[in-house]
Amino acid sequence: MQKYFITKENLENRVITGDDAYQMSTVLRFKGDEIVMVSDSEKSYLAKILNVSKDEVSFEIVEEKTGNMELPVFVSIFQGYPKGDKMEEIIKHGTELGAKQIIPTFMKRSIVKLEEKKITSKLERFRKIAKEAAEQSFRNVIPEVPSIPYLKTIDFSSFDVKIVCYEESAKNGELKAFKSLISNLKENARVAVVVGPEGGIDDSELSYLKDKGFIPCALGPRILRTETAVFYILSAISYEMELKKWK
């Protein structure tokens, strides 16, 4: 079954519009009677498709679906802006793995420079990827990609736990910080994670973040690429908090 995030207004009017309607009518060739899930990011419903056109697909609600698919903590990933299409990969998999916010962040060693007008189209693209990944992984909400800030303009004061991935910590054998923090997370904690771009975190950025209360963490003995570090962190939080053992 496919899930679709729609606006509150469309949910009230029982219609799906835009790209989703186009996909249902042309790619999936819906004829009516199909069952899908729709959500306004607050509640999710099983819906039966009624009429299908390229611009608009109407539906009726069959039943409300309850069930929480969200990580029990609020994780914001501040990702040093990487090269190529890595940012898209991070948003896609980071969404599946439960991040609540993914914030592409300009850091000293980010090579990519974006003009103002390019930023708007990049953000649109990133939000589309987050929406599609949230639909595919049956998230209750779409992660936010709010802006593309510079690291030192970010207000980190609302976060309870602050983690900065630091490769040198791995080289120095400091492997205790991450697990100590993650295994003590409380439900609904707000967790900020800063991951540097390919070139890593600059020394001045590291001391700036330490002053803001960030703890440098290594993620095992191997050197991980920037995108792999994000996958590791979110997987570990899920493993620690969402999975249980047999009695």
Added chain:
Amino acid sequence: MQKYFITKENLENRVITGDDAYQMSTVLRFKGDEIVMVSDSEKSYLAKILNVSKDEVSFEIVEEKTGNMELPVFVSIFQGYPKGDKMEEIIKHGTELGAKQIIPTFMKRSIVKLEEKKITSKLERFRKIAKEAAEQSFRNVIPEVPSIPYLKTIDFSSFDVKIVCYEESAKNGELKAFKSLISNLKENARVAVVVGPEGGIDDSELSYLKDKGFIPCALGPRILRTETAVFYILSAISYEMELKKWK
């Protein structure tokens, strides 16, 4: 610093050849005196570059480097052959995350069909990616990509723990199997992990694997893409076995 895996013969002769020599001479523009790490997959050494040409770079050994970067268990990933370039992504990140073998496996719902001659070139490409990722992440060994078998031709009898990712288990709320198995892993255990292609595992494959001793495991409440499941599993094993807590 860059790490290079070289043959035993090249290590004895203190030379680097092939693509690596080409890269050192043309892309990195080495002139001599640079320090790199070389390894024959058994031992690793700091090496000082002597003479550089496109075909051959000579070096002298400065010192042996000890230090284990390997996961304390032997994990073989049997990956249902996926579409597009996902297999390459899985080999790249799976290598960083510590897999010892990554075996692209034809399963019922694999869409890709490969002719015999295509298989040879695919394997060459996959092994190159594994080598490069092992170098970048400072692994002690290069993971094997031994062949591209059909699922039912594989002999799983040498494995101690057998995990099959099963999405339906997530839908049914069965979240205990994976953590129960992983948290009880013993050092040097041999772990087989089967992950289906995009369409998932076929019912007949699931019962075949269960007969072979595989335990169906869910990886949290969200539905993960096939490649994300691999990242989750390897990250969780590292988190469980390699990271410690503060006293």
